[in-house]
Amino acid sequence: MQCFMLQMVLLKIAFCVDGMISEDAGLKISLSSEGLFHLADAAVKFGAKELVKITLPEISGSTKAAGGTVTYDLTNMRVVNEIQPSFNVHLVLKEGVKIQISDMLVRLSGNWRYRYKIGFIDITDHGSFDAKLSGLVLSIYLSPVKTQDGKLQINTMNCAGKFNDVDLDIHSKVSWLYDLIKDNIEKSANQPCAIFEQIRTSVLNKYLLKLPMHFSVTSSLTFDYQLHDAPAINDGSVDFYLNGQFSAVETNKLFNRLPQMDQKRSGGASDRMADATVSQNLINSLVYSLKQSSYLRRVVTKNDLPKYMDGFLNTTCLTFKCFAFFIPQLGKLYPNSFVEITINSEQIPDGKILKDGILISVKNLTIDFQARFPNNSLVDLFTFAVNTSLVVSINITKDASTVFWHVGNFTFNSQLERSYISWIPSYLMSKISGFVLRFAVITEINLRGKTGLKIKSIPNIELLDTEVHFNDGFVSAGCNFRLKTKFDW
Template identity: 25%
Template sequence: MGAQSLAMACGALALCLALTGAANPGVVVRITQAGLDYAHQQAITILEKELAQLKLKDISGDSRIRHVGKVHYEISRLSLRSFHLPHSRISLVPGVGLQVSISNAFAEVDGNWRVKLLFIRDHGSFHLKVENVYIKVNLKLSSNGSGKPTISSSNCNTRISRVRVRFSGRLGWLYNLFHSTIESRFRKLLESKVCEVVASSVRKNLQPYLQTLPVTARIDATAGIDYSLVAPPTATAQSLDVDLKGEFFSLAHRSAVPFSPPPLALPPDHDRMVYFGVSSYFFNTAGFTYQAAGALVFEITDSLIPKGFDFHLNTTTFSAFIPQLDKMYPDMPMKLRLSAPSAPFLSIGPKGLSLRPVVDIQAYAILPNSSLVPLFLLSLTGNVSAVVDVKSGHVAGSLQVGRMKLSLKHSDVGTFQVRMLQSIMNIFSSSILLPNLNERLNQGFPLPLPDRIQLSNILVRFYQNFLLLGADVQYQPR
């Protein structure tokens, strides 16, 4: 390969790497130490119950005691009465994931014993206390091919500092002579079993629960949201960050979005358990998806005019502003078809959310045979601000319209003064269009939450190019 070919190949490779690695998330979920502590409490409760159900196998062997001889013993019907984890903590390990450390755990075991010494045989019961149990396990976080988070345990270590066993029965004194042998075997048995239970609990409980995090969320018949992970979760010294695609898509035909998400850098806030950084990209993919699907269309007829208004949507009303309508189409009902010629673009800044939508208003006369005759086409632009709220795990909103500007794009009924229509169009927009839009926006869209999680103590803040939602969480068991 020549130098030029090599340079071109290296350049192409660099470009491919840049394209594949440069995608910014549309949504970032940040779990703070407080959030991890809460999740840890729930998980420890489950682990404690599973350890209390630990099954231990029988133990048997021979032990030689000075001045007594060889003793054959059997320990059977081992029953773990309790396993308590009073002190534990979860910590972030940058670049790795999470680490759970448990200290001063303790357990109690009951069982039966049987002994054979020369011609002597006896049996009885025993009680064993396991104290100062230390457990340390790393939790590795990643993602699978479908974009869902995964978790697995690694580097599990269990250390038991103290085991005390007491035997009852006629020859209980004999067992107490070689208790160190029995205690050593119990210690090794429990140390290996505890890590097995921890790994099993992660597989059976944590991993399936993480799978309840929605990768996609259906919004309506037109669109859904892609919440798949774009990278494995990242642990830092302060938090666990999960980067999500955060993109609306058409259910009928998914196409590439013609713009990219901006960088999203969350502030170092840690007052809440979880934070959601929602990029302007997320909202703008919604506008793109609905506009491309032809869903940003709204038709107004006379039946939609609220009661109490002293006019009707017909050519008689509009002839006050366009006199020629009375001659061309006398006393005929009208229809206004509002549509977005381009996707609305929302901006987020420290002062809030705003957008300047462009709306085409096509006016029709409805003939006696119900056919439509185009009258004129107007363009409406205005300043719109948005109010955001979080309800039951959904982000809801409402729009407030500011100053609007009307212009004529085309007329089939001759020239007329557009400014004369400004007031009546304001009424149509504020009294009919806006309430319908806000009714839909009030339904909101779901945040990416795993099963049975409720949000509380919610805050909403605005930053350049993204909206920050903070909340505490509560797990609702079945």
């Protein structure tokens, strides 16, 4: 019964903080200031390391020098070393994120070659140079935006900055060559905004575009999401509103009756770096998809009952611990056979988030009783129409690696719908039906829930101090997180 826990997968990919859930958005994803600083720290460190992979454009040109003409080339310019900078992150309400970087030192190396021509005299030379750029002051103003297909991209609203000091060693005593190379480095290499733009477009946004928007939750159930609105910059958080949608693989039908929803959040674990909220809409989508993917159809056989109920579904028996004891004609009509019970829902169940769990109500559930002969053929016995409900409570480990659940508050009301044998004690059979449901189905669900369900971790992210809270209309879960050392962008 992992189906009851699918929504918890979302709690590992969606973070949010206090606020309003946008109309029709199934998920709200936000980062607190602390969480944003943690991500920015990883991004700045990663960006600094990416510098050593960047080869600066070659520079060629000509100039007048000492009565002659000099043509020159600066090639193979690259970063050979860097010192990670300090930085600050500021949220600008309703506008963007401002990152200020300082105290960064970058060492460059490259090759130079020139041809100096004075009249008939032609002089050529080549060598290498080393440069040190320090005193960086860089201010970057970023804005998270929504693409046409609902993905996240980062735009640069403004960028300004430079290295204040350039020290150069050209390994040559030609003074005009020193001035020439230094002037070109200050014009081309000393452009941290251009370097940042290269990292933003070729690394960061490329990584964001590759993030999957379609997940196979099980072999018959999928989950899709996309941004509902452009991300919002609020006081203390960056908020992302997303549409989340479960669907059944074999039918490919989406839940198309999402109600209008504007649910204010209360409670939760807002002291965490990140906090996730799953709305009532997403639960409605989940329950609908479970119905479409046949998760709510169950066949109970003699093998599904606990050990102490061995023989209960026999049609031939000598004690009262047997189904046929209450309907003697079963043994006469179908001796040495077994009763099978098929539970099926033709209607979409209702799922409602309460303070103590998720209330799942099913109306007009059918319970069909059949006899299976020794030759494996089946014959219909009778059918009950049932209204039932139960509450699923959920818990999760601190590292969000395992989810546990428990089904309680089970209610059951039934009525005989049709019978293919002459007489049955309908009231007693109704009680027995509820008894079988409770001990053959609910007990199994709770045994699995006690063992727990392992959840696939998010690559390169470690979740800590996770807590789950149920509220009227939504589920929230708060956690801290830590990026692993070798974060692969």
